[in-house]
Amino acid sequence: MRYKPPFTLTSEILNLVAEISQQVGELNASQLNASSQLRKQNRIKTITGTLAIEGNTLTEEQVTAIVEGKPVLGSMRELAEVKGAIAAYDALPTFTPSAIDDLLTAHGLMLSDIFANAGEFRSKGVGIHKGGVVHHVTPPAHQVSGLMADLIQWLKQTKDHPLIASCVFHYEFEFIHPFADGNGRMGRLWQTLILSKWQPIFINIPVESLVHQHQEAYYLAIRNSTAQTDCSPFIRYMLQMILDAIEDSTSRQFENAGISAGINAGLKLSPLDHAILELIKADRYITNAMLAEQTGKALSTIERRIKKLKEHLFLKRVGAKKTGHWEVLS
Structure with missing residues (x-):
């Protein structure tokens, strides 16, 4: 393997992997999958959360109405973002994490109604700004295809646990920033895809909603990883969000099932x-x-x-x- 992303596996990270694995094993997947209402609620939380991180202001109630085919008042861009996210997440089970063509197809589904070059890697340099400050200058556009090929090849061959590999891929994807728009939502989508190939239940666990609730920590973990040239801070952050999302799903599963007191x-x-x-x-x-x-x-x-x-x-x-x-x- 010619490329290996830099990261350090700490005892905290390994403990989180162990706890998540245990929680996934205890989660009643058959009940969660069987409940169409719970699946729908989780999908709506996922879409609302991942788009809210990018500034979309539509609420869960409005996203629900769009999913149900009802008219919703809102900006054309925000409505198109929701419809694109619905299409991308609906198609998620058909994608292969290590297929570049699938990645490009997913980006096309996600942004085709709002971005002329949807489904194509960027052709220009991009700087990540926040509050007027440049936080990250992305690799030159001519390097994007090669960097993504290396990352995809690493993902295909790595022996690291899928929980670790999905976090590493997510961070490296954001660092490369392969598209002119939609990189955040695509990174989160692809991490969900990677996790779902390990445990299909992740299709129905709204990790993106938890990331939205802790959005500043999300960006801080990315910045700290970049500063350290080691994505362990981001791995720790995302594993904690995954664990919290499983805990939330477990609690809502009990609430919906009418179990206990x-x-x-x-x-x-x-x-x-x-x-x-x-x-x-x-x-x-x-x-x-x-x-x-x-x-x-x-x-x-x-x-x-x-x-x-x-x-x-x-x-x-x-x-x-x-x-x-x-x-x-x-």
Whole structure:
């Protein structure tokens, strides 16, 4: 293999890979796949999230209406972006991650109604700007085809775990910036494709929605990886988003299936919710960080479940944030 992207596998990264693999194994794929409503909700979250990162202002409700063929008021560009994303994600199972032609076809589907050169690599240099500051100058246009060929060949031959390979590909794709427009959404689309070839359930897990919720950290991870000439910061970030997305999908799976307790409050508690409540009963002064450590979950996952438990009146905070305590309500 003549090309190998630079990255370092830390213990944190390896632990995330192990935890994600375990969570995927426990996720009830048959139930998630069988629920057409849940699949539809997740696809809408995916499309809304990946486009919102790029500045699209259409809401989940508006994207839902477009998916259902209903008229929606909005700019022609934003409406076309949604329709292009729907087409690209619908076609995702037919693509092969290591096929350049499929990558170009997907870009054509994603942007054909808004970009004249959709489906073609860029022919000019591009600089990535934010707030008037240049954060990244992309490789010259004449190098793009060769760089993408090297990256695709690496992806085809690598023995790295698909979780690692998908993150590395995503970062390297953004670094090369092979298209004049749509690179962010295409990088996220292709990572989902790579993951889905490892575990088909990833077609129905809206990782892009979590990335949107932590958008600034997404760009920071890219910048830090570029500065270090090592994409480990981006790998860590994306693995955490993947883990959080699986946790969210698991929780919504319980809510949709009507499993466990919480019927009167309208929330069906997941095993993690039960664990959180039991730990709080044992120590009402326990912190989110302590809950994360004792459950082995990410802090962001704990924070989201705490918010849900409070919204559905299973839990309330008494007193100030730093000096107060938790009270379990049911």
